[in-house]
Amino acid sequence: MRTSSTGRLVAVLVATLVALLVQVTVLPPFAWEVGGLGVVPDVVLLVVVASALATDTRYGMLTGFFAGLLLDLAPPADHVAGRWALALMVVGYVVGRLAHDDTADVGRLELDGTRRPPVTLVLAAAAGGSFVGISVYALSGLFLGDSSATVGDLLEVALVALVLDTLAALLVVPATYWLFRRLGRDRVAQGLWART
Numbered sequence: 001m002r003t004s005s006t007g008r009l010v011a012v013l014v015a016t017l018v019a020l021l022v023q024v025t026v027l028p029p030f031a032w033e034v035g036g037l038g039v040v041p042d043v044v045l046l047v048v049v050a051s052a053l054a055t056d057t058r059y060g061m062l063t064g065f066f067a068g069l070l071l072d073l074a075p076p077a078d079h080v081a082g083r084w085a086l087a088l089m090v091v092g093y094v095v096g097r098l099a100h101d102d103t104a105d106v107g108r109l110e111l112d113g114t115r116r117p118p119v120t121l122v123l124a125a126a127a128g129g130s131f132v133g134i135s136v137y138a139l140s141g142l143f144l145g146d147s148s149a150t151v152g153d154l155l156e157v158a159l160v161a162l163v164l165d166t167l168a169a170l171l172v173v174p175a176t177y178w179l180f181r182r183l184g185r186d187r188v189a190q191g192l193w194a195r196t
Helices: 002-026 043-054 057-073 083-100 119-144 151-183
Strands: 032-034 037-039
Touching: 002 043, 002 057, 002 151, 032 151, 037 151, 043 057, 043 083, 043 119, 043 151, 057 083, 083 119, 119 151
Parallel strands: none
Antiparallel strands: 032 037
16 A cells, blocks of 8 residues: 555656746747636646546645645746645636535546546536636735736636636546556556545
8 A cells, every 4th residue: 555655755856847847938928818817728627627536525625725825936947936726726726626526437438447427527617617717826916916917807807717727627627547557556547435
């Protein structure tokens, strides 16, 4: 059990670091300008969604907190640290809770004995996670006085981010799931989606 937990931790660390590097270095030149803000797919958020789908609520929350903290501290961060940590922790909780409540055997059984979530669940989790994450991040900015954007601008940004995140989930979530299967051979490899 210890090696499988270690493999799962390594899978989350690798996925989070790769997502962070892609989001901070590769995607900004392709940002979609909306309301004076550049919007790109939130790859780190999608790793948190995949983690919550592949494991459980607690692991999704912890992944969200630490991934958000890395995102808060990564340059060119221009906001109060902790806003992304809070937002992604909430995403990990909500997605994990909704995906695992009363759905012990959701997904298609593969030849290697693993369970893969259906595309509809991946898209719903990505869309819901994007909406929740962007909303918590934007609201915390408004409450802290850390955002100069108006509520109308934030709604427009949230809508565009939701669409981009949902489309990017078709690539990011399966890739993260594959990494979990390769490195974290405990729950995902056994095909168990149930709570611990």
